[in-house]
Amino acid sequence: MLQLTDISYRYRVDSPWVVDGVSFALARGEIFGLLGPNWAGKSTLMALISGLRRPQQGEIRRAPEVEARGGFALVPQDNAFYPMLSCRENLEFFAGVLGLKGGLLRARLEQAVATAGLGQVMDKRAGECSGGLRRRLNLAIGLVGDPQLLLLDEPTTGVDPQSRSFLLDAVMALRRQGKTIIYTSHYMEEVQRVSDRVAIIDHGRLLCCGSLGELLADTEANPKLKLRTRRAPMADERAVLAAECGLEAEDVDGWLTFAVPAQGRFEDVLATVRRLGLETVGLQAGCRNLEDLFLKHTDRSLRD
Amino acid sequence: MNMLFAVIKKELLAMTRDVHGLLVLFVMPAAFILVMSLALRDTFQPSVSEKMRWQAWDGEHTAESAAFLKRLPPPASGVRIAARGDIERALAAGQIQAGVLIDGGFSKAIADENNTRTLVTVLAEPGTPPPLLAAFRMEVTKALMLERMAVVVKTLTEGDENAPKLNVNGLTNGAKLDFAYRGDTGVGLTAVQQSVPAWLVFAMFFVVIPLSTIFIAEKQLGTFPRLRSLQVPVGVLLAGKVVPFYAVNLAQTGLMIAVGRYGVPLLGGDALRLDVNWLALWAMASAVSLAAIGFALVVAAVARTNEQATTVGGVANILFGAVGGVMVPKLMMPVAMQHLSWCSPMAWGLDGFLDVFVLGARIGGVLLPLGLLLGFSALCLSLAWWRLRDSV
Structure with missing residues (x-):
């Protein structure tokens, strides 16, 4: 689904690498947990995967269904929507940008709204929604294009336990639908709960990568x-x-x-x-x- | 196309949700037009005399015509007039403020007590201060009367049997002077004729504040990178801003014209004269709008915070306005400042609008300001695109 080979990126020629020789591959339908402290290079790696930045070294290969318009979606850690517009207007706008219209647009909206549990608040202004609702709207916008690859950047930051639980259930439901997901979070228990495989990145380098069982069986990590x-x-x-x-x-x-x-x-x-x-x-x-x-x-x- | 339509629709929706911000774009210039049209009204009445830059075209070259010209204040130096058409060209180029035209037959007509034909025509640049024009007109009239008196006295003293009989009326009756502004509308520069285009241009450039605020909010909220990750080209995002704000600028134009036409007279001021070429007016409004939006997008692309954008955009607008003749009409500035005003895109817009409103200029008459404004707009939009193309 996605193959990164020796990816490197730095913001200036004389600055250190922010992403330094990162390689991994994602299989269809898996959730890949990406962990790292602040300034580790996670967001830059997400920007590289989503095509917002181009790697200066290495290669990123995406499956054709990911390369297609709307084939992948970035759900950023900020609530990246328009607070002055209603939830419905926001969703319709992003769907419109993806070229959706008519019956397909309605079907995709219904699906995204159901997954994110926004049914009751569609006509409410986004800026007036609670923190949990905003997070769900942020996720729903990412889903309107029916992407095959989802990049979820700290999707549960700042929400109450109920909303967090709902969002995690939604993420796992997406996996059941066959979506491939890259999931970053500072909440270890979340990543542990949803991820099939986990990678830890720091100073731009991938420190470890594997299934949870493999990583926790690491002999150096004593029980x-x-x-x-x-x-x-x-x-x-x-x-x-x-x-x-x-x-x-x-x-x-x-x-x-x-x-x-x-x-x-x-x-x-x-x-x-x-x-x-x-x-x-x-x-x-x-x-x-x-x-x-x-x-x-x-x-x-x-x-x- | 669908993508662009979605972006434009979103911008229009977002604008309607910020009614207060939108109102400022209309109320602020309307208030300025009302206040400044009334405040400057007396300034445009003839009451003072200043030095005039003028030149003459003498179509006769007789002793009489030379003597008449000698009675006038010194003409502008460095402006060569070889043909009648040079006068209009010098006026259009701003080299002179008035042109004095003497046609053939001047000597004969000035000696004729019953003369009914025009002896001298004065063409004036509409941007010239009215007090200065009034003073110059008096100077020309006085010189004509003196020259006529001199001719009559000369013929009397020479004992010419055909000499006209001397009477008081005869001294002035034959001194026919025609006075006209360059162009064909005959609309003089009044306070409202200056204020409407001036504050309209200022208001149109004022879109820098709401436009850059919206754009920076998009960058900070993360919607801009989100849209970029959806492969929405920067050009579409920029076009999505241009179209709605262009509509706002045209609405501003309509409202400001209405204020000048109907609002100012209600408060005792002059009404805006609208003997204009509407195509030229639309072209000027469009060019000013595109320049203003382009400038706003550059500010939005370069600034990192709302504070930066509002400060840079606001200060730049005030400077453009001050230098460009919005706050202080260009005709009241010293000549050096008038030349400096060409650094301001607001001056290009204002000069073009004045040509349309006062001279009745057609498209061909405003090609220079149109070109400058559209060039400025293209430069700004290119810079914004270049700045944003790798921005995340």
């Missing part, structure tokens, strides 16, 4: 054990926990995080904790997740 004790461990106890159980961190809520070696067992950690006379009151076992993987690859330092 974690988190537990909370009734009282905080003393300094000597903390030293024992670090030496024998791999204590990594202690957060402000009192959760102790242990990096359990591949050959280690959670029971060994729990036994040591009991031996030190610490009473366990909370436990999260095997909590290796996408966020851990993300922080491992992109480090914890602030980016803004």
Whole structure:
């Protein structure tokens, strides 16, 4: 559906590469999660894929159905529509720009409106809609052309949990319809929930790419054990926990995080904790997740 | 075509949703026309005398005609008049403000007490301050009377038997002077005749504010890159702006003419004279509109924020207006400033409109301002396209 081969881009000749040798391929009907901290190069990569910018190195190949007019759609992270127009006028405008008219236009509008759940607010001015409705309108506009490839750039930013859940369901429904989706978000649990494959990008380079199972099975990304004790461990106890159980961190809520070696067992950690006379009151076992993987690859330092 | 139609329809819808912004484009110039037409009315009445740039064409070359010309203030230097047509050409080029035409038979006619034919014709440039023209006209009349007196006295003293009898009426009766403006409408420059085109041009250029605001909002909202990602060409997006704002500019033209024609007289001012060539008026309005929209699109393409666009656009408009003769009529500026005014596209528009409104110019008479305005528009639209073509 889409093939990127060694794509590079920079804004000026004397500036660093913003996208640096990125390669990946998308199969029809998959959701590809693209993760990266701020300024990692995600938006530039989206602009390259959507044709707004041309790569200075490498090649982007799109399937014929993607190259066709309306074959792909960018749903930007901004609410890219006209707030002074109603939802219906916005949708009709973007459909008109794609050359839709008559029965086809009506059918596409109905489909997009149903997917985004906008039925009750079609005649409301877009600028007067709630944050969740605006996000849904933003998505609906991307759907009016019935694209085969959708680029969703942080589609759930700033919405309430209900709207987020609705949008994620809508994304998965689109996959069932055979759409191919590139999904970027800062919300790891979202990406983990919807994506078939995930890539992490930072400083313009693709750091890892694969299915969630492959990435989380990475031996360097040790499984974690988190537990909370009734009282905080003393300094000597903390030293024992670090030496024998791999204590990594202690957060402000009192959760102790242990990096359990591949050959280690959670029971060994729990036994040591009991031996030190610490009473366990909370436990999260095997909590290796996408966020851990993300922080491992992109480090914890602030980016803004 | 469908794409362009969709963009135009969206622009029209968006404009109607900003009624206040749209009203400013109509109310502001209408108010200026009413106020300035009344405020400047006395300025255009003859009351002062200034130095006049003039030249003469002497079709007779006799002692009498030479003596008559000698009685006038010094003519403009550096303007060669070899033929009668040179006078009109010098007037059209702005080299002189008045031309004095002496036809053959002047010497004979000036000595004839019962002469009924015109001795001298003065052609004036309509943009010349009326007080100056009035003063010059008096100078010409005085010189004619003096020359006639000199001829009569001379024939009396020479004892010519056919000499006319001297009486008071006879001194002035034969001094026929014809006075006309260059062009054929006979419409003089009045305050309303100056204010309507001046503030109309200003108002048309004022579209820089709403147009650039809408465009920058589109860039900031992300609709511009979204449309570009849908493979909508920059040219279509620009054309989508041009068409609705062109309609707004034409509506402005109609309203400002109505204000000058019917509104100003209600408040005691002169009515706008409309002995115009409507095709030339439409052509001028269209050229000014395209220049204004082109300028607005360049500002919108270059500016990154609304604040930048409104500041740059607003200040540029005021400068164009001040230099171009909108705020202070060109005829009241020193000659050097009048030359400088050609740097302002508003001056091109205003000069063209004055030619249409005052001189009754046809298309052929406004080719220069039309060309300048359309060239400026093409340059601006090209710059905007070039700036936006890789913009995301």
